[in-house]
Amino acid sequence: MDKIERFKIFCLVAEKQSFAKVANQLDLPRSSITYAVQSLEKEYEVLLLNRTTRKVNLTNDGVLFYQEVRQLIFQSEKLNQFKLQNREHVGQIRIGLPIRMATQYLIPHLSEFYQQYPKVKVLIHSSDDFSNLLEERLDCVVRVGNVMENHFIVRPIAKADLYTVVSKKYLSNNPHSIHIDQLHNHFIVGYQVENTYFGLSELVFQDRQIELPYQLVVEDTESYLKAGLQGLGIFQIPDFDAIPLIQEQELIRVLEEEKCLKLEINFLFLERKYRPAYFQYFIKWLESLLKNKLSNLI
Known part of the structure:
Protein backbone atom coordinates (compact mmCIF):
# COMPACT_ATOMS: atom_id res chain seq x y z
CA MET A 1 0.00 0.00 0.00
CA ASP A 2 1.68 3.22 -1.15
CA LYS A 3 1.38 6.58 0.55
CA ILE A 4 -1.27 8.01 -1.80
CA GLU A 5 -3.47 4.99 -1.06
CA ARG A 6 -3.02 5.54 2.67
CA PHE A 7 -3.88 9.23 2.22
CA LYS A 8 -7.10 8.26 0.40
CA ILE A 9 -8.05 5.80 3.14
CA PHE A 10 -7.43 8.43 5.84
CA CYS A 11 -9.67 10.92 3.97
CA LEU A 12 -12.46 8.35 3.65
CA VAL A 13 -12.30 7.55 7.38
CA ALA A 14 -12.42 11.27 8.18
CA GLU A 15 -15.42 11.79 5.89
CA LYS A 16 -17.41 8.71 6.97
CA GLN A 17 -16.24 8.93 10.60
CA SER A 18 -15.93 5.15 10.66
CA PHE A 19 -13.21 2.55 10.08
CA ALA A 20 -15.81 -0.18 9.55
CA LYS A 21 -17.72 1.68 6.81
CA VAL A 22 -14.51 2.36 4.89
CA ALA A 23 -13.44 -1.29 5.21
CA ASN A 24 -16.81 -2.38 3.78
CA GLN A 25 -16.67 0.18 0.97
CA LEU A 26 -13.17 -0.82 -0.11
CA ASP A 27 -13.68 -4.52 0.61
CA LEU A 28 -10.58 -4.58 2.80
CA PRO A 29 -9.98 -5.99 6.29
CA ARG A 30 -10.60 -3.44 9.01
CA SER A 31 -7.03 -4.05 10.17
CA SER A 32 -5.77 -2.67 6.82
CA ILE A 33 -7.77 0.53 7.31
CA THR A 34 -6.46 0.89 10.86
CA TYR A 35 -2.89 0.28 9.71
CA ALA A 36 -3.15 2.94 6.96
CA VAL A 37 -4.18 5.65 9.45
CA GLN A 38 -1.82 4.58 12.24
CA SER A 39 1.16 4.46 9.86
CA LEU A 40 0.47 8.08 8.84
CA GLU A 41 0.20 9.15 12.47
CA LYS A 42 3.48 7.42 13.23
CA GLU A 43 5.27 8.84 10.20
CA TYR A 44 4.15 12.43 10.76
CA GLU A 45 4.19 12.20 14.59
CA VAL A 46 0.69 13.61 14.98
CA LEU A 47 -2.68 12.36 16.26
CA LEU A 48 -5.10 12.62 13.34
CA LEU A 49 -8.29 11.04 14.67
CA ASN A 50 -10.09 10.91 17.98
CA ARG A 51 -11.43 7.37 18.41
CA THR A 52 -14.28 6.31 20.68
CA THR A 53 -16.39 3.19 20.68
CA ARG A 54 -19.21 5.05 18.95
CA LYS A 55 -17.52 7.68 16.77
CA VAL A 56 -14.37 8.75 14.95
CA ASN A 57 -13.62 12.40 14.25
CA LEU A 58 -10.69 14.61 13.27
CA THR A 59 -8.39 16.26 15.79
CA ASN A 60 -7.43 19.90 15.23
CA ASP A 61 -4.18 18.74 13.62
CA GLY A 62 -6.18 16.16 11.69
CA VAL A 63 -8.33 18.89 10.10
CA LEU A 64 -5.24 20.70 8.80
CA PHE A 65 -3.69 17.41 7.68
CA TYR A 66 -6.91 16.46 5.86
CA GLN A 67 -6.91 19.76 3.92
CA GLU A 68 -3.31 19.31 2.79
CA VAL A 69 -3.81 15.64 1.88
CA ARG A 70 -6.87 16.44 -0.27
CA GLN A 71 -4.69 18.80 -2.31
CA LEU A 72 -2.01 16.13 -2.71
CA ILE A 73 -4.59 13.57 -3.88
CA PHE A 74 -5.98 16.08 -6.38
CA GLN A 75 -2.50 16.77 -7.75
CA SER A 76 -1.69 13.07 -8.03
CA GLU A 77 -4.90 12.47 -9.97
CA LYS A 78 -3.99 15.30 -12.35
CA LEU A 79 -0.57 13.70 -12.87
CA ASN A 80 -2.26 10.39 -13.65
CA GLN A 81 -3.72 12.08 -16.72
CA PHE A 82 -0.28 11.67 -18.29
CA LYS A 83 -0.71 7.89 -18.11
CA LEU A 84 -4.03 8.20 -19.89
CA GLN A 85 -2.58 10.55 -22.48
CA ASN A 86 0.25 8.14 -23.23
CA ARG A 87 -2.18 5.27 -23.58
CA GLU A 88 -4.19 7.40 -26.01
CA HIS A 89 -0.95 8.59 -27.69
CA VAL A 90 -1.46 12.24 -26.84
CA GLY A 91 1.68 14.32 -26.36
CA GLN A 92 4.43 16.21 -28.11
CA ILE A 93 7.90 15.60 -29.52
CA ARG A 94 10.58 18.29 -29.64
CA ILE A 95 13.29 17.49 -32.18
CA GLY A 96 16.31 19.45 -33.36
CA LEU A 97 17.87 18.88 -36.78
CA PRO A 98 19.68 20.80 -39.55
CA ILE A 99 17.52 23.16 -41.60
CA ARG A 100 17.83 21.31 -44.92
CA MET A 101 17.18 17.95 -43.30
CA ALA A 102 14.02 19.41 -41.77
CA THR A 103 12.80 21.00 -45.02
CA GLN A 104 13.92 18.31 -47.48
CA TYR A 105 13.19 15.12 -45.55
CA LEU A 106 11.18 15.42 -42.34
CA ILE A 107 8.48 17.99 -43.17
CA PRO A 108 7.52 16.61 -46.62
CA HIS A 109 6.84 13.18 -45.07
CA LEU A 110 5.46 14.15 -41.65
CA SER A 111 1.88 13.38 -42.72
CA GLU A 112 2.89 9.70 -42.80
CA PHE A 113 3.64 9.85 -39.08
CA TYR A 114 0.35 11.64 -38.35
CA GLN A 115 -1.57 8.81 -39.99
CA GLN A 116 -0.39 6.61 -37.11
CA TYR A 117 -0.39 9.22 -34.30
CA PRO A 118 -2.71 12.12 -35.21
CA LYS A 119 -2.84 13.48 -31.64
CA VAL A 120 0.94 13.93 -31.26
CA LYS A 121 2.37 17.40 -31.83
CA VAL A 122 5.85 17.66 -33.37
CA LEU A 123 7.89 20.77 -32.55
CA ILE A 124 10.83 21.18 -34.94
CA HIS A 125 13.87 23.17 -33.88
CA SER A 126 15.75 23.54 -37.18
CA SER A 127 19.20 25.04 -36.91
CA ASP A 128 22.56 24.62 -38.60
CA ASP A 129 24.32 25.21 -35.31
CA PHE A 130 24.49 22.31 -32.86
CA SER A 131 21.21 22.17 -30.95
CA ASN A 132 21.49 22.01 -27.17
CA LEU A 133 19.15 19.34 -25.83
CA LEU A 134 19.06 20.72 -22.30
CA GLU A 135 18.82 24.45 -22.96
CA GLU A 136 16.26 24.07 -25.75
CA ARG A 137 14.35 21.29 -23.92
CA LEU A 138 14.58 18.91 -26.86
CA ASP A 139 13.72 15.21 -26.75
CA CYS A 140 16.27 14.33 -29.43
CA VAL A 141 18.57 15.82 -32.04
CA VAL A 142 19.71 14.65 -35.46
CA ARG A 143 23.38 15.62 -35.64
CA VAL A 144 25.43 15.67 -38.87
CA GLY A 145 29.08 15.52 -37.83
CA ASN A 146 31.11 13.98 -35.06
CA VAL A 147 29.65 13.90 -31.57
CA MET A 148 32.02 15.39 -29.02
CA GLU A 149 29.73 15.24 -25.97
CA ASN A 150 30.08 11.98 -24.03
CA HIS A 151 27.00 12.51 -21.82
CA PHE A 152 24.47 11.85 -24.59
CA ILE A 153 23.06 8.58 -25.86
CA VAL A 154 24.19 8.27 -29.49
CA ARG A 155 22.28 6.18 -32.02
CA PRO A 156 23.91 5.98 -35.50
CA ILE A 157 21.71 6.53 -38.56
CA ALA A 158 24.09 6.68 -41.54
CA LYS A 159 27.33 8.14 -42.88
CA ALA A 160 27.74 10.65 -45.71
CA ASP A 161 30.63 11.88 -47.85
CA LEU A 261 35.58 13.60 -45.22
CA LYS A 262 33.11 11.12 -43.74
CA LEU A 263 30.22 12.73 -41.89
CA GLU A 264 28.41 10.75 -39.20
CA ILE A 265 24.65 11.19 -38.91
CA ASN A 266 23.34 10.31 -35.45
CA PHE A 267 20.41 10.65 -33.13
CA LEU A 268 21.35 12.20 -29.78
CA PHE A 269 19.25 11.63 -26.66
CA LEU A 270 19.48 12.55 -23.04
CA GLU A 271 19.63 9.50 -20.79
CA ARG A 272 16.04 8.57 -20.02
CA LYS A 273 14.65 5.26 -18.84
CA TYR A 274 11.12 5.81 -20.13
CA ARG A 275 9.91 7.13 -23.46
CA PRO A 276 6.26 7.09 -24.60
CA ALA A 277 5.26 4.62 -27.32
CA TYR A 278 4.56 7.41 -29.80
CA PHE A 279 8.10 8.80 -29.31
CA GLN A 280 9.71 5.41 -29.85
CA TYR A 281 7.63 4.95 -32.99
CA PHE A 282 8.64 8.43 -34.25
CA ILE A 283 12.34 7.66 -33.86
CA LYS A 284 12.02 4.33 -35.70
CA TRP A 285 9.94 5.97 -38.42
CA LEU A 286 12.37 8.89 -38.90
CA GLU A 287 15.39 6.57 -38.83
CA SER A 288 13.83 4.40 -41.54
CA LEU A 289 12.91 7.47 -43.59
CA LEU A 290 16.41 8.94 -43.45
CA LYS A 291 18.14 5.65 -44.20
CA ASN A 292 15.84 5.05 -47.16
CA LYS A 293 16.30 8.55 -48.58
CA LEU A 294 20.05 8.56 -48.12
CA SER A 295 20.57 5.05 -49.55
CA ASN A 296 18.48 5.89 -52.65
CA LEU A 297 20.63 8.93 -53.37
CA ILE A 298 24.06 7.44 -52.83
Whole structure:
Protein backbone atom coordinates (compact mmCIF):
# COMPACT_ATOMS: atom_id res chain seq x y z
CA MET A 1 0.00 0.00 0.00
CA ASP A 2 1.68 3.22 -1.15
CA LYS A 3 1.38 6.58 0.55
CA ILE A 4 -1.27 8.01 -1.80
CA GLU A 5 -3.47 4.99 -1.06
CA ARG A 6 -3.02 5.54 2.67
CA PHE A 7 -3.88 9.23 2.22
CA LYS A 8 -7.10 8.26 0.40
CA ILE A 9 -8.05 5.80 3.14
CA PHE A 10 -7.43 8.43 5.84
CA CYS A 11 -9.67 10.92 3.97
CA LEU A 12 -12.46 8.35 3.65
CA VAL A 13 -12.30 7.55 7.38
CA ALA A 14 -12.42 11.27 8.18
CA GLU A 15 -15.42 11.79 5.89
CA LYS A 16 -17.41 8.71 6.97
CA GLN A 17 -16.24 8.93 10.60
CA SER A 18 -15.93 5.15 10.66
CA PHE A 19 -13.21 2.55 10.08
CA ALA A 20 -15.81 -0.18 9.55
CA LYS A 21 -17.72 1.68 6.81
CA VAL A 22 -14.51 2.36 4.89
CA ALA A 23 -13.44 -1.29 5.21
CA ASN A 24 -16.81 -2.38 3.78
CA GLN A 25 -16.67 0.18 0.97
CA LEU A 26 -13.17 -0.82 -0.11
CA ASP A 27 -13.68 -4.52 0.61
CA LEU A 28 -10.58 -4.58 2.80
CA PRO A 29 -9.98 -5.99 6.29
CA ARG A 30 -10.60 -3.44 9.01
CA SER A 31 -7.03 -4.05 10.17
CA SER A 32 -5.77 -2.67 6.82
CA ILE A 33 -7.77 0.53 7.31
CA THR A 34 -6.46 0.89 10.86
CA TYR A 35 -2.89 0.28 9.71
CA ALA A 36 -3.15 2.94 6.96
CA VAL A 37 -4.18 5.65 9.45
CA GLN A 38 -1.82 4.58 12.24
CA SER A 39 1.16 4.46 9.86
CA LEU A 40 0.47 8.08 8.84
CA GLU A 41 0.20 9.15 12.47
CA LYS A 42 3.48 7.42 13.23
CA GLU A 43 5.27 8.84 10.20
CA TYR A 44 4.15 12.43 10.76
CA GLU A 45 4.19 12.20 14.59
CA VAL A 46 0.69 13.61 14.98
CA LEU A 47 -2.68 12.36 16.26
CA LEU A 48 -5.10 12.62 13.34
CA LEU A 49 -8.29 11.04 14.67
CA ASN A 50 -10.09 10.91 17.98
CA ARG A 51 -11.43 7.37 18.41
CA THR A 52 -14.28 6.31 20.68
CA THR A 53 -16.39 3.19 20.68
CA ARG A 54 -19.21 5.05 18.95
CA LYS A 55 -17.52 7.68 16.77
CA VAL A 56 -14.37 8.75 14.95
CA ASN A 57 -13.62 12.40 14.25
CA LEU A 58 -10.69 14.61 13.27
CA THR A 59 -8.39 16.26 15.79
CA ASN A 60 -7.43 19.90 15.23
CA ASP A 61 -4.18 18.74 13.62
CA GLY A 62 -6.18 16.16 11.69
CA VAL A 63 -8.33 18.89 10.10
CA LEU A 64 -5.24 20.70 8.80
CA PHE A 65 -3.69 17.41 7.68
CA TYR A 66 -6.91 16.46 5.86
CA GLN A 67 -6.91 19.76 3.92
CA GLU A 68 -3.31 19.31 2.79
CA VAL A 69 -3.81 15.64 1.88
CA ARG A 70 -6.87 16.44 -0.27
CA GLN A 71 -4.69 18.80 -2.31
CA LEU A 72 -2.01 16.13 -2.71
CA ILE A 73 -4.59 13.57 -3.88
CA PHE A 74 -5.98 16.08 -6.38
CA GLN A 75 -2.50 16.77 -7.75
CA SER A 76 -1.69 13.07 -8.03
CA GLU A 77 -4.90 12.47 -9.97
CA LYS A 78 -3.99 15.30 -12.35
CA LEU A 79 -0.57 13.70 -12.87
CA ASN A 80 -2.26 10.39 -13.65
CA GLN A 81 -3.72 12.08 -16.72
CA PHE A 82 -0.28 11.67 -18.29
CA LYS A 83 -0.71 7.89 -18.11
CA LEU A 84 -4.03 8.20 -19.89
CA GLN A 85 -2.58 10.55 -22.48
CA ASN A 86 0.25 8.14 -23.23
CA ARG A 87 -2.18 5.27 -23.58
CA GLU A 88 -4.19 7.40 -26.01
CA HIS A 89 -0.95 8.59 -27.69
CA VAL A 90 -1.46 12.24 -26.84
CA GLY A 91 1.68 14.32 -26.36
CA GLN A 92 4.43 16.21 -28.11
CA ILE A 93 7.90 15.60 -29.52
CA ARG A 94 10.58 18.29 -29.64
CA ILE A 95 13.29 17.49 -32.18
CA GLY A 96 16.31 19.45 -33.36
CA LEU A 97 17.87 18.88 -36.78
CA PRO A 98 19.68 20.80 -39.55
CA ILE A 99 17.52 23.16 -41.60
CA ARG A 100 17.83 21.31 -44.92
CA MET A 101 17.18 17.95 -43.30
CA ALA A 102 14.02 19.41 -41.77
CA THR A 103 12.80 21.00 -45.02
CA GLN A 104 13.92 18.31 -47.48
CA TYR A 105 13.19 15.12 -45.55
CA LEU A 106 11.18 15.42 -42.34
CA ILE A 107 8.48 17.99 -43.17
CA PRO A 108 7.52 16.61 -46.62
CA HIS A 109 6.84 13.18 -45.07
CA LEU A 110 5.46 14.15 -41.65
CA SER A 111 1.88 13.38 -42.72
CA GLU A 112 2.89 9.70 -42.80
CA PHE A 113 3.64 9.85 -39.08
CA TYR A 114 0.35 11.64 -38.35
CA GLN A 115 -1.57 8.81 -39.99
CA GLN A 116 -0.39 6.61 -37.11
CA TYR A 117 -0.39 9.22 -34.30
CA PRO A 118 -2.71 12.12 -35.21
CA LYS A 119 -2.84 13.48 -31.64
CA VAL A 120 0.94 13.93 -31.26
CA LYS A 121 2.37 17.40 -31.83
CA VAL A 122 5.85 17.66 -33.37
CA LEU A 123 7.89 20.77 -32.55
CA ILE A 124 10.83 21.18 -34.94
CA HIS A 125 13.87 23.17 -33.88
CA SER A 126 15.75 23.54 -37.18
CA SER A 127 19.20 25.04 -36.91
CA ASP A 128 22.56 24.62 -38.60
CA ASP A 129 24.32 25.21 -35.31
CA PHE A 130 24.49 22.31 -32.86
CA SER A 131 21.21 22.17 -30.95
CA ASN A 132 21.49 22.01 -27.17
CA LEU A 133 19.15 19.34 -25.83
CA LEU A 134 19.06 20.72 -22.30
CA GLU A 135 18.82 24.45 -22.96
CA GLU A 136 16.26 24.07 -25.75
CA ARG A 137 14.35 21.29 -23.92
CA LEU A 138 14.58 18.91 -26.86
CA ASP A 139 13.72 15.21 -26.75
CA CYS A 140 16.27 14.33 -29.43
CA VAL A 141 18.57 15.82 -32.04
CA VAL A 142 19.71 14.65 -35.46
CA ARG A 143 23.38 15.62 -35.64
CA VAL A 144 25.43 15.67 -38.87
CA GLY A 145 29.08 15.52 -37.83
CA ASN A 146 31.11 13.98 -35.06
CA VAL A 147 29.65 13.90 -31.57
CA MET A 148 32.02 15.39 -29.02
CA GLU A 149 29.73 15.24 -25.97
CA ASN A 150 30.08 11.98 -24.03
CA HIS A 151 27.00 12.51 -21.82
CA PHE A 152 24.47 11.85 -24.59
CA ILE A 153 23.06 8.58 -25.86
CA VAL A 154 24.19 8.27 -29.49
CA ARG A 155 22.28 6.18 -32.02
CA PRO A 156 23.91 5.98 -35.50
CA ILE A 157 21.71 6.53 -38.56
CA ALA A 158 24.09 6.68 -41.54
CA LYS A 159 27.33 8.14 -42.88
CA ALA A 160 27.74 10.65 -45.71
CA ASP A 161 30.63 11.88 -47.85
CA LEU A 162 31.38 15.60 -47.99
CA TYR A 163 31.45 16.41 -51.72
CA THR A 164 33.41 19.34 -53.16
CA VAL A 165 31.36 21.02 -55.89
CA VAL A 166 30.98 24.10 -58.10
CA SER A 167 28.24 25.42 -60.33
CA LYS A 168 28.55 25.82 -64.11
CA LYS A 169 28.35 29.57 -63.58
CA TYR A 170 31.45 29.47 -61.41
CA LEU A 171 33.39 27.51 -64.04
CA SER A 172 32.40 29.90 -66.81
CA ASN A 173 33.65 32.86 -64.75
CA ASN A 174 36.96 31.22 -63.73
CA PRO A 175 39.32 30.09 -66.49
CA HIS A 176 41.75 28.37 -64.12
CA SER A 177 41.41 24.61 -63.75
CA ILE A 178 40.27 23.35 -60.38
CA HIS A 179 43.19 21.22 -59.26
CA ILE A 180 44.69 20.86 -55.83
CA ASP A 181 47.80 22.79 -57.00
CA GLN A 182 45.75 25.56 -58.64
CA LEU A 183 43.43 26.43 -55.77
CA HIS A 184 45.23 29.71 -55.07
CA ASN A 185 43.43 31.05 -58.16
CA HIS A 186 39.99 30.33 -56.70
CA PHE A 187 37.52 31.51 -54.10
CA ILE A 188 35.56 29.47 -51.60
CA VAL A 189 32.08 30.19 -50.25
CA GLY A 190 32.72 30.96 -46.59
CA TYR A 191 30.57 29.23 -44.01
CA GLN A 192 30.55 30.15 -40.36
CA VAL A 193 28.06 29.21 -37.63
CA GLU A 194 29.73 31.30 -34.92
CA ASN A 195 30.30 35.03 -34.87
CA THR A 196 34.03 34.73 -35.66
CA TYR A 197 35.23 35.72 -39.10
CA PHE A 198 38.65 35.51 -40.72
CA GLY A 199 39.89 36.26 -44.22
CA LEU A 200 40.11 32.58 -45.06
CA SER A 201 37.84 29.58 -44.91
CA GLU A 202 38.57 25.88 -45.45
CA LEU A 203 37.98 22.97 -47.73
CA VAL A 204 38.02 19.89 -45.52
CA PHE A 205 39.05 16.44 -46.73
CA GLN A 206 39.75 13.17 -44.96
CA ASP A 207 43.52 13.71 -44.90
CA ARG A 208 43.91 17.47 -44.93
CA GLN A 209 42.38 20.93 -44.76
CA ILE A 210 43.09 23.65 -47.31
CA GLU A 211 42.54 27.32 -46.56
CA LEU A 212 41.17 29.54 -49.34
CA PRO A 213 40.02 33.15 -49.50
CA TYR A 214 36.33 33.99 -49.81
CA GLN A 215 34.32 36.92 -51.10
CA LEU A 216 31.19 35.93 -49.21
CA VAL A 217 30.58 34.25 -45.86
CA VAL A 218 27.18 32.93 -44.74
CA GLU A 219 25.76 31.42 -41.54
CA ASP A 220 23.17 28.88 -42.73
CA THR A 221 23.05 26.00 -45.19
CA GLU A 222 20.27 27.44 -47.38
CA SER A 223 22.31 30.61 -48.04
CA TYR A 224 25.45 28.52 -48.47
CA LEU A 225 23.88 26.33 -51.14
CA LYS A 226 22.28 29.32 -52.87
CA ALA A 227 25.63 31.14 -52.97
CA GLY A 228 27.32 28.08 -54.45
CA LEU A 229 24.65 27.68 -57.12
CA GLN A 230 25.11 31.36 -58.03
CA GLY A 231 28.79 30.72 -58.74
CA LEU A 232 30.23 32.62 -55.79
CA GLY A 233 32.86 30.02 -54.97
CA ILE A 234 33.83 26.40 -54.47
CA PHE A 235 31.84 24.80 -51.68
CA GLN A 236 31.29 21.48 -49.91
CA ILE A 237 27.98 19.80 -49.10
CA PRO A 238 26.99 16.26 -48.01
CA ASP A 239 26.46 13.77 -50.80
CA PHE A 240 22.73 13.50 -50.05
CA ASP A 241 22.39 17.20 -50.95
CA ALA A 242 24.90 17.15 -53.79
CA ILE A 243 23.86 14.08 -55.81
CA PRO A 244 20.38 15.30 -56.91
CA LEU A 245 21.89 18.60 -58.07
CA ILE A 246 24.72 16.82 -59.87
CA GLN A 247 22.17 14.59 -61.62
CA GLU A 248 20.21 17.69 -62.65
CA GLN A 249 23.51 19.17 -63.96
CA GLU A 250 23.27 22.19 -61.68
CA LEU A 251 26.50 21.24 -59.90
CA ILE A 252 29.77 19.62 -60.93
CA ARG A 253 31.87 17.60 -58.54
CA VAL A 254 35.56 18.61 -58.38
CA LEU A 255 38.73 17.48 -56.60
CA GLU A 256 37.53 13.88 -56.68
CA GLU A 257 41.10 12.68 -56.25
CA GLU A 258 40.96 13.87 -52.62
CA LYS A 259 39.39 11.44 -50.12
CA CYS A 260 36.11 12.82 -48.86
CA LEU A 261 35.58 13.60 -45.22
CA LYS A 262 33.11 11.12 -43.74
CA LEU A 263 30.22 12.73 -41.89
CA GLU A 264 28.41 10.75 -39.20
CA ILE A 265 24.65 11.19 -38.91
CA ASN A 266 23.34 10.31 -35.45
CA PHE A 267 20.41 10.65 -33.13
CA LEU A 268 21.35 12.20 -29.78
CA PHE A 269 19.25 11.63 -26.66
CA LEU A 270 19.48 12.55 -23.04
CA GLU A 271 19.63 9.50 -20.79
CA ARG A 272 16.04 8.57 -20.02
CA LYS A 273 14.65 5.26 -18.84
CA TYR A 274 11.12 5.81 -20.13
CA ARG A 275 9.91 7.13 -23.46
CA PRO A 276 6.26 7.09 -24.60
CA ALA A 277 5.26 4.62 -27.32
CA TYR A 278 4.56 7.41 -29.80
CA PHE A 279 8.10 8.80 -29.31
CA GLN A 280 9.71 5.41 -29.85
CA TYR A 281 7.63 4.95 -32.99
CA PHE A 282 8.64 8.43 -34.25
CA ILE A 283 12.34 7.66 -33.86
CA LYS A 284 12.02 4.33 -35.70
CA TRP A 285 9.94 5.97 -38.42
CA LEU A 286 12.37 8.89 -38.90
CA GLU A 287 15.39 6.57 -38.83
CA SER A 288 13.83 4.40 -41.54
CA LEU A 289 12.91 7.47 -43.59
CA LEU A 290 16.41 8.94 -43.45
CA LYS A 291 18.14 5.65 -44.20
CA ASN A 292 15.84 5.05 -47.16
CA LYS A 293 16.30 8.55 -48.58
CA LEU A 294 20.05 8.56 -48.12
CA SER A 295 20.57 5.05 -49.55
CA ASN A 296 18.48 5.89 -52.65
CA LEU A 297 20.63 8.93 -53.37
CA ILE A 298 24.06 7.44 -52.83
